[in-house]
Structure formats: C-alpha cells, structure tokens
Amino acid sequence: MLPPSKSNTIDFDAAKLQRLGFSAKRTPNLHPLSLNQLRQQLNLQLQTSLELERILDVFFQEVQRIIPLGALAYQQPASDLRLELGERATHSASYHLNHDGDYLGELIFRRNQRFTDDELGQLESLLVCLLFPLRNALLYRSALQSALRDPLTGTGNRIAMDQALQREVDLARRNLQPLSLLMLDIDHFKRINDSHGHGVGDDVLKAVAATLKGQLRNVDMVFRFGGEEFLILLSNTNREAAGMIGERLRHSVLNLQCAVQDQPLELSISLGCATLLPGESADSLLRRADNALYVAKREGRNRLTMAG
C-alpha cells in the first residue's frame, strides 16, 4: 500500500469542474451560449463549491460568455466581506441581493461601456442562479467561523489557537522571522465572580477581550485560552517589541472604566512573554510563556514577566 502522499489527494471541486468541462483557469467567451444554456451551466457549476470566492469567480467568468464585463465586486459589510474581481471601470450596475428576508450582500458589475436594458435583463436572470449557492456559501463561512470563535468574547478559541500557533511557528522558521507569544490572565477574577456574580464576570471577560483586540493590529491573533486566560500571537515581533506590546495591554486593562452599580471595578492582568528560540517547538514556546505568567502572578500580579 502506498503511504499517503499529495499525489493521492483529490481537489473534489476541481475534479467536478473538470468533469463538467471547466478547468480552474479558463479564458472567457470560449463558446457563446444562449441565456438558457448558460443558466443551466451555472446551475451545475455553482453547486461545485462552498467557497464564496470561487463561486463568485465562476459566476464572473461564465457571465462573460454572453455579457462582456470588466469587473465584479461583492460586499457584505455585516460579515466584513469585500471581494473584487477584474479591473475597475467607468459604468456599473449594482444589485442588492435578498433571499427570504436575508440580506446576501451587494453585487456590482463594472465595465467601460454602458449596460443595455437587454443586458441588464439577462444579468438579472442569471443572478437567480447565484442566490442559493451564495446563501449556502455564506452559511458555510459563518459555520466555519463559529467553530473557531469563542462565543462569549469573539476571540479565537482553543482549536483556532492550536492551528494558528503551529502555522505561525512553521512560518517564522521558514521566513527566519521572530515570533512572540503573550499569555495573560485577569487577576483575582474569582473574586469578581464571587462578589458580583457570573454575569458581571462574563461582562468583564468581554470588556477585557475587546480592549485587547482594540490594541492589536490583527484581531485574529487573540485567543481565549481558558476561563480568564488569553493568548496573543505576535508574528514577526521580537522580544523587545513583544515586551512593549505586553506593557501597552497591561495599561489598557488598568485604564478600563468598568463599574458595577456605579462602583468602579478595578481590573488588572498579569502577562508572560516568550519569543521563539531556534529549533523550538510550539509546545515549548507555549510552556515558557505559561511559566513566565506563573512568575508574574507569584511576584504580585499586574505585571509582565519575560521568559528567560
């Protein structure tokens, strides 16, 4: 038996597209089709993927079999989505897509010639083929996201953290770039829960997470590690810069204006910081940051400790 290897893997999307007579990279306008033929093709092809970008790319390429286009833009601000295919042009036709009361986003077709009424009618007829695949792709994307997010704080969860940590360690090694990690924990959090209730504890967790995200460039690098513990991955960041970021985070939590029944709630965090050593594993990096956090707690809390 052959050991698993790349040559045995199948990109099912690509395979299905090929079987239908479409390779991944196609030149537009290969065979002119009637509107009905194109609708049938689209109905088949748009089912072959749940990836939003791929679906829109297939749609953009195929529509050009009967309607010349320069660009296609898609945006859905609520999901923080914005995609641009092709090149910007002077004329545009835009559509707000709704299905069953759900807003699926806005699609903008662009080119350097005005669209005729006939063409707009054809576009509208083709858009119908896009609705279900687009809705499914959006649902898939949000399912993927919620599988990787901590529902309370909106930060990445442990699964996301494990994936990101290994990926960043590999990247740092390959690109010979520094990688630092901050492990932080809210001080005396149990007291907050015990004195004010779990609901207030939850609000504090949300407020601290929002502060951390607000202070960092890449919010996808903040993870909830455990109850009141967070982990921050700082790619391309050396020990000195990571220490400065850690101090900035500590101050921003100290300055958080939290109150319970008009009484101010004092909050602080302790942090441990470690920077990847040559040849070091992800587990070892994590352990060193955790040990540094333990030292910060032991030495009085509300402080940052750098791992040796």
Ligand SMILES: Nc1nc2c(ncn2[C@@H]2O[C@H](COP(=O)(O)OP(=O)(O)OP(=O)(O)O)[C@@H](O)[C@H]2O)c(=O)[nH]1
């Ligand atoms: N409200 C709330 N509390 C949580 C959650 N997850 C964990 N906790 C609580 O977090 C508290 C953690 O307490 P400890 O581990 O003793 O830590 P601490 O009180 O912060 O003390 P130090 O870390 O030593 O400063 C426990 O009371 C947990 O019940 C959560 O999702 N919501």
